[in-house]
Amino acid sequence: MSLNDIIGDGSTGQGQQIRTEPMQQRSAARLSALLDAAAAVVDEVGFDRITTAMVAERAGASIGTVYRYYPDRVAVLHALRERAVLRFRQRFVEEMNLTRPETWWDAVDCAVTAFVGLYRSEAGFRILHFADRERTPEADGDAESGFFARRLADILAEEFGLPAGPDLNFRLEMTIEMADALLSRAFASDPQGDERIIAECRRIMHDYLVGFYGPSVGSNAPVLSQRS
Amino acid sequence: MSLNDIIGDGSTGQGQQIRTEPMQQRSAARLSALLDAAAAVVDEVGFDRITTAMVAERAGASIGTVYRYYPDRVAVLHALRERAVLRFRQRFVEEMNLTRPETWWDAVDCAVTAFVGLYRSEAGFRILHFADRERTPEADGDAESGFFARRLADILAEEFGLPAGPDLNFRLEMTIEMADALLSRAFASDPQGDERIIAECRRIMHDYLVGFYGPSVGSNAPVLSQRS
DNA sequence: GCTTACCGAACGGAACTCGATCATGGACGT
DNA sequence: ACGTCCATGATCGAGTTCCGTTCGGTAAGC
Structure with missing residues (x-):
């Protein structure tokens, strides 16, 4: 991996x-x-x-x-969304290589930075949420946020010692879903992205995850889950 | 009011x-x-x-x-969304009258209960997010979540003593946006609503607001903001 | 009877098809 | 190596079908 x-x-x-x-x-x-x-x-x-x-x-x-x-027409939109998703993943990797995060939070933060950057630079990105609201009926609610959440979980577990498992996946999926909504909201009120909302989004994500995985610390051993 | x-x-x-x-x-x-x-x-x-x-x-x-x-065609969808929003507000009021919440959190929780109930009973409700992703360009990002957030803020301030003001509005708007995303996600994976996601949504909303307004207590004086 | 409500054939425009035509790049001969 | 040939990929755009929308005529309320 x-x-x-x-x-x-x-x-x-x-x-x-x-x-x-x-x-x-x-x-x-x-x-x-x-x-x-x-x-x-x-x-x-x-x-x-x-x-x-x-x-x-x-x-x-x-x-x-x-x-x-x-x-057909909607397939074009789907493809556009796919490409945007792909570019997000690429940008996230770039961001990770660039900032060399030292804590799990820094890594998560890279995702926010990548997302915001793309929203600002990429035409048509504003329309394309990860959580495809128009899910095809048989798509088992496991489209993109699930994939990205799992991969991010792998990274956080391997690189920063967070305890791997379905709980981590689940919490990251929640985090991503929230962030997607909040960041989209930030760009709905302001084409450059409302800074206050973006900051609040970061804070919410951070506080949520800190509750489970403890304060981000460098190369220390991870703090185990403290709640349910 | x-x-x-x-x-x-x-x-x-x-x-x-x-x-x-x-x-x-x-x-x-x-x-x-x-x-x-x-x-x-x-x-x-x-x-x-x-x-x-x-x-x-x-x-x-x-x-x-x-x-x-x-x-035209989209007007029908808009009207459908309007009606759903209206019914949500009504159901929220019913829920409030029914449970007679004693803390600000119980009141917020009524909104979640109303939302979940409608998602389960109302046909077509699943499609209609409050945050209309297809905002008309000139609608200044102030569609529904803004209205409901303000009214909810009024209630929380008047009934439970939370400090009124733009900060409360803003935080409730964030909360609503998150909840909308998370609850929609809950119903995307399960037509009855994934209970785990719903519970996690409640927890996230609660923890976020508690950080500002302190633990929900009955008729005590409100705790003032403890963060930024 | 006058106004409101309803119908559905007809119109226009956008989604989508299909057979004709052009471009590419490997095969093959020299 | 070099040119040519042609099977096949790629492109085109007029034509077809389907869908959104209009409008004049008919039925139902008051």
Whole structure:
């Protein structure tokens, strides 16, 4: 289990959503151009005013090309979300390598920093929550937050000695769900992200986890769970 | 300021969304039948697969009737959300009258109970978050969670002596946003609501607010803010 | 009877299909 | 090595279908 494993394979397990895997280089470029276009359009006209024609035109492609890759309109949005999720994981890894966190909290904080950074820089990111509110009925509530929570749990356990197990996974999942909501709220009131809300989000996450895993300390042995 | 004021006028300030106010009795029934139908359809096919034809047919009405009352498809969804919000406020008031809370936490807990109850009983409720992710650009991030937070703040201040002011509003807004996310998550994994998540949600809300307002005590004087 | 409510065929526009056409890059001969 | 050939991937966009929305005509309340 290395840090890079958190990036994963790019799938968040929501079923097939691409029609044809690109075989030639140009089509890979097309694909990402289509997603770039979709992101721009989403930022401009919003999530449900988006039309396939807009995406195609903005990407310099024709309608048919959109449907070569995606079975329908919502699949494009799903793919956009997938890519954003992937970029978040990558950015989180970058952030970890950059700051070299010394405590488990610093590591968690990297996730917040990565998330906020992407919200600020990435077009279309605002629309895409991890917790896909439009879950497909058969997606067993285990979409993205679950994956990321597990990987983060692995890291916190291996690198910082937190006690691994379902409890850690569960608490991180709660943390991520809260943070997603609060940070999205921060960017809903302010395109740059309301600093007060972001700070409060960090504090809430921190206090919640500290209750279980004790104050963040450097290389000391972890404090065991103190509550239920 | 009475408890009933929290129910408000039924508008959450998202602009006009009804075309014609009903003049006769039957049309009021039609209106709510349309929303019932919309709720059922939303539960069946999901938020963005819903079509006006489905709603009309399910309600035993014709297409034209839908458009007599609502200017377009999204207006129907907005109205459905409005009604759910209104019912939540009503249920919260009922819950308060029923349990006669003795501490500020019991009062907050009533909101959770009301929310969970509605999620379980009300069709279509699952789709409708308070924090409308599809905010209209000019709605200054102040849709529903803001309104409810303010009213709840009023109650907590007047009935239980919590220090009124923008800080209380802000913290309640954070609390509501978290709770909304966590409870929705609870119902995403389990149609009856994952009890563990619901309990954890309560704990998180409680611990967060206790940090500022001290342990819930009966009729004692409130403990003043102990942090920042 | 006059106003309100309702209907559903018809219109427009957006989602999506499909056969024609173009581009790519490995195969193959020299 | 070099060029050419062509199977197959990739692209296009007019056409089809489906859905949101309108509107004139009909029925029901008061």
